[in-house]
Amino acid sequence: MKHLPKHLRPRWRYLAVGLEAHPDASLSRGSFQRALWYAAGNLLGDAGSADADLKLLTFDFADGEGEAVVRARHGHVEEARAAIACVSTVDDEPVGIHVRGISGTVRACEERYMGRASRGHVRRNAVFAGSEHPVVDRGDAVDVVTDSGVVGATQQDLE
Template sequence: ALWYAAGNLLGDPGSADAGLKLLSFAFSAGEGEAVVRVRHGHVDEARAAIACVSGVDGDPVGIRVRGISGTVRACEERYMGRATGSSTQRDVAFGDAERTAVVRENAYDVRTESGYVGATASDIE
């Protein structure tokens, strides 16, 4: 249904450019959730195509976008309640400056001027 809606709205070239891909789907007791991957820069087209889906296998559906994330992991943690382990926030030395980082086990997401950078403990010390 998603590919059909994208093809009808965006055409074959536009649909291919957007690269919509259903990564996961779960349905139970009349409710469901899905993760849809889309190419960077094509979020607006993807949202429009998703809004055009009115049925799946002949059954009417209503779809709502909960949010947009830069990674599948962040999407699952933020919008689907699939947090993996605990995280803390602390200041670290990174790139000759003190910066804020989100720490999960041995992984660090360090905030820089241009966004977050993935790092390990050896990058911080």
Template sequence: MKHLPKHLRPRWRYLAVGIEAWPDADLDRRSFQRELWYAGQNLLGDPGSADADLRVVDFAFADGVGEALVRVRRGETEAARAAIACVDEVDGDPVGLVVRGISGTIRAAEEKYLGRGGQVPEERNVVFGNEDRVAVVRAGSADVRLDDTFAGATDLDLT
């Protein structure tokens, strides 16, 4: 079977997505892909979701932060951004997603928007609510461990 000529092949755009969740969240590629499909289908409907063709190409998540590379058809990037914005939890864990940028190739998206050597979170003891607690600290923000959950805090909230 012959390949399609270059001018007939589908053209893609790659959305670099930053993921942030609580440090004890356990997210994987399959569950993220499923939530992305559900969000696209609920927001865009079946035809719109098929046009956008959201597909997770690359996924990395650890210690509450991660990133994903989402493939979408050219011309459907705004619809894809809207669908990504509708994802607020994955497997019951609340998540925050941000589209860092859009690129025409995987390599350019990785080089420009997915810094693979990002900051490493640090765990330390902090005072929060007049009590000593353990917190995971990254770049001006901290996730303070309460009894069975976390509370988000900034440097101004901690003493």
């Protein structure tokens, strides 16, 4: 079977996506792809979702932070950004998502926007709300592990 000429091939844009969740969350590639398709289907409908053709190309997640590359059709970048913004949970884990940038090739996307996840977390104990709790320090953001779950805090909230 012959390849299509270059001017007839579909054109793609690649979105670099940053992920943030609780430090003990475990997100998988399949569950994130499913959440992305579900959000696109709910927001854009079946026809709009098929036109945008969102596909997860790369996925890396550990210790509450991660990154991914999402492929979208050239004319549907705004719809793709909106669908990505609609993802709020993956496997019943709350997740924060932001688009770091958009590129025309996977290589340029990875070189410009990927690898920014610090992975420099410090696990320690700190005083929060009058008692000592284990915390995961991410610089400006701090996750405090309490009896009722994980609480997001700042350095100023710790004593």
